Structure formats: structure tokens, C-alpha cells
Amino acid sequence: MFNKCIKSFAYFTIKDRLPQILTRVIDTLHRHKNEFFEEHGEKGVEAEKRAISFLSKLRNELQTDKPVTPLEDELPDSALWNQYLDYQRNLPNGNGEPSWFQSPWLYVECYMYRRIHAALAQNPPIDNFDVFKEGKAQNFFESQEAIIALCTYFQELLKNIKDLDEKQLQEELFKLLQVSLWGNKCDLSFSAGEDSSQKSSPLQSLENMIPYILVNDMEKVWSLLVNAKKNRTERSNVRVDIILDNAGFELVSDLVLADFLLSSKLADEVYFHGKSIPWYVSDTTKHDFNWTIKQLGSANHMWMSRCGINWEGNLKKGVWVFRDHMFWTLPHDFSSMSEVAPDLYAELQKSNLLLFKGDLNYRKLTGDRKWECSVPFHQALNKFHPAPLCSLRTLKSDTQVGLKPGQGEEIQASDPEWMYSYKVNSSSSLGT
Numbered sequence: 001m002f003n004k005c006i007k008s009f010a011y012f013t014i015k016d017r018l019p020q021i022l023t024r025v026i027d028t029l030h031r032h033k034n035e036f037f038e039e040h041g042e043k044g045v046e047a048e049k050r051a052i053s054f055l056s057k058l059r060n061e062l063q064t065d066k067p068v069t070p071l072e073d074e075l076p077d078s079a080l081w082n083q084y085l086d087y088q089r090n091l092p093n094g095n096g097e098p099s100w101f102q103s104p105w106l107y108v109e110c111y112m113y114r115r116i117h118a119a120l121a122q123n124p125p126i127d128n129f130d131v132f133k134e135g136k137a138q139n140f141f142e143s144q145e146a147i148i149a150l151c152t153y154f155q156e157l158l159k160n161i162k163d164l165d166e167k168q169l170q171e172e173l174f175k176l177l178q179v180s181l182w183g184n185k186c187d188l189s190f191s192a193g194e195d196s197s198q199k200s201s202p203l204q205s206l207e208n209m210i211p212y213i214l215v216n217d218m219e220k221v222w223s224l225l226v227n228a229k230k231n232r233t234e235r236s237n238v239r240v241d242i243i244l245d246n247a248g249f250e251l252v253s254d255l256v257l258a259d260f261l262l263s264s265k266l267a268d269e270v271y272f273h274g275k276s277i278p279w280y281v282s283d284t285t286k287h288d289f290n291w292t293i294k295q296l297g298s299a300n301h302m303w304m305s306r307c308g309i310n311w312e313g314n315l316k317k318g319v320w321v322f323r324d325h326m327f328w329t330l331p332h333d334f335s336s337m338s339e340v341a342p343d344l345y346a347e348l349q350k351s352n353l354l355l356f357k358g359d360l361n362y363r364k365l366t367g368d369r370k371w372e373c374s375v376p377f378h379q380a381l382n383k384f385h386p387a388p389l390c391s392l393r394t395l396k397s398d399t400q401v402g403l404k405p406g407q408g409e410e411i412q413a414s415d416p417e418w419m420y421s422y423k424v425n426s427s428s429s430l431g432t
Helices: 009-031 033-040 042-063 078-089 105-121 133-142 144-159 166-183 206-212 218-231 249-263 286-297 302-317 334-340 342-348 359-365 407-414
Strands: 213-216 239-243 269-274 320-324 353-357 389-394 426-431
Touching: 009 033, 009 042, 009 105, 033 042, 042 105, 078 105, 133 144, 133 249, 133 286, 144 166, 144 249, 144 302, 166 206, 166 218, 166 249, 166 389, 206 213, 218 353, 239 249, 249 269, 249 286, 249 302, 269 286, 286 302, 286 320, 302 320, 334 342, 334 359, 353 359, 359 389
Parallel strands: 213 426, 239 269, 239 353, 269 320, 353 389
Antiparallel strands: 389 426
16 A cells, blocks of 8 residues: 555645654654753763754655665664665656655654664663653553553452353453453554543443444354363363553553453463564553553552462463563564464464554554455454464554455444544454
């Protein structure tokens, strides 16, 4: 999908939203100048100046539609990025030399975040500074009311979970899947870093939001987990993998869902997959993951604290595992994972269920193509199938598959911007 249409959502993203994000990154570095000096002396200030110069040049390249250039750093993924650039150059339906406005939206957006990483990584001693950390922390703190409501609900649920029959367990799973789904609204890259926190309890409005779930495969998820539980042996655990998206409230909703899976014995272990570098403003890194659990554990609210302490215990016991991998921050579609990252593909094959969170993962699952909306999800996956998988995502881009014939046209007629109105539309799609 190329950014040729002057009025396309992709065009406005590249033209307006990405420069705004770069400007915020530059401002963040400016604001931390004194901190860099206090920690590192003049070396810190010089590093900050070099990083800002690098990012200012990048912003100019973007705004003036310059060609996309090879990466010049020596980070572990540089060769793969430069090979991918060669691939883009040689596409039969491409323009030869990729530029910011004449390239696939997904590619140049990922490329910008990789260049932001390079600006810091190449400039020690500030090379480990996360330019998005403040925004992620702010989202967490501004979502306190919703986090308290969710933790309170969950801890009350745990008191009686052993007494719930199968139908009640199913209802609770569906509730927490929906909270995790709607938690995906809290995306700082979509809002260019503006406040996108969850202000109110997400549980109160679930019933009203059901009509906005365009593809609802929760029944299939339930059946899959129940069957896996019945068929497990002493040597095989039921494993669920969650490929994370945003830190902040969404991450807390994912952690609650993961705890429910263990507590209900629908799963024996949960693996979380995050980003190895700061990515798409609010995506979860290992630091964000650990920081969130520590914040909850030290909170002065009883149920928040209980959640954090229990989750720290899950990590220590090994029933929760956090993993990051370079592949998640490459520009490649997931259909190329088995070739580009065979170790990651083999790891995902050990899972009984993969839960992919968010719009970026959905775009990479489906190749970010402008499919007909009625194309089946499994077809759009282009043979990517390490294990049964489900995508939980609110719409923030014009890629959507798995709808019933005519459903897309019907929604389009009532809401022409439905694919970007992430506040009300969402998708839960299972590929088995």
C-alpha cells in the first residue's frame, strides 16, 4: 500500500503526525539537557546536541520527501534494514528509489522510529535514554482511576474464582478480553503523544460497546482454551503468548487478562513479547513492563498493590515470562518471520494461543494491504501460522479483513471515517 493518494490517511500521517512526533522527541531532549549535564557532564550535553542535530536533519528529510537512505550505524539489525531497503527499491510496482511520500506507509513509519533509536544509540552516554518514557509514565498515572477499578474488580473476582461454573468463567473471560481490546485505544503514536489515557472504569461500558466489535471470535478463543486444557498431559503445559502493544492502561489490562488465564487454569504459563527498543511512542519495552509491575506493587491502593505483588511472584515462579526480540521492530510483515527470525517463529510454535495486541501488529499480520473487507483473516495472514492466533485491535488504519459480505460498505455509508475512529470500532479475529 503506497502513500500516493494525496488525501489518504497514510499521507496525512506522514505529512503531519510523524513530524509532530519528531518535534516532541527533540523538545524532550532539550528539556533534559540539565539532567544530561548533571549525570554525564559536558559529554552528556554534547551527545544531546548531536542527537538533536541528527533528528532535525531527519525531520527535514521527511518534510521535503527526500529518498530513504541506508542506515549507517552498526547496530545488530542494520544489515536487515538495508536489505529491506534494497527489496523496496526493486519492487516491480514500486517507484525505484523509495522516498518518504512515495513508499509504503508502514515501512517509512517503522523507519522513522528506527532512526530515532539510532539518534540516541549512536550518542553515548545518553544512548540508553528512552525519549518516550515520560509519556508512557504519564499515561499510566493519568489512568489511575481506571486501573484501580480494574484491579479492584479482578481481586474481587479472584475471591470466588474456584466456585465459578464453566458458563461464568466464560463470561469473565469475555469481559477481560473486551477490556484488553478496548484498552488498545490508549495509543500515544496515534495521538502524536497527546493525552490518550483511560479516565473511567472500562468495565461499566462493555455492554454498550459490543455492537462496535466488528469481528467477534471470543467463542472460538474460549473453545480453543477449553480443548487445550482437556487435552494437556503431565508433560505439556497450556501456554498463551501475548504480543504486547501499548504500555500504560493497555498493559495493565493485558496483565489482568493473563492473571485470569492462570487463575482460572485456562493456561499454565503466559509469555509476553515486547519491543527491544523504544517504539511507536507508547509500545511496551522490558523496562516499561517491569516498571509497571513495580508501580502497582508499591501503590497505596490495596488491590493495585496486591496485583503488582502477585505479578512479581508470577515472574519469579516462571509462570510469566517476558521476551523481546529484534524482529518486532523490523519493517517486515509477519509472513516473513520464519525466514528472517526462525528462532522467534519456533518459539511461537510452542504456544497454544497467540494474542496479538494493537493496530501495528494487525497491519503486520495482514501485510498492511488495502484488502477487500470481506477477505478471510486466514487468507490475509499469507501462511503465517506458527500457532492459533487472535488479533485484538481498535482501528487506526485502513486495513480490515474478515467482515461479512456488504458489512464494510454498510459501515462506510454511515461513517466514512470508520477505519480511523479508533474510539468506537474494533476487531477481534481468530485464525486457526
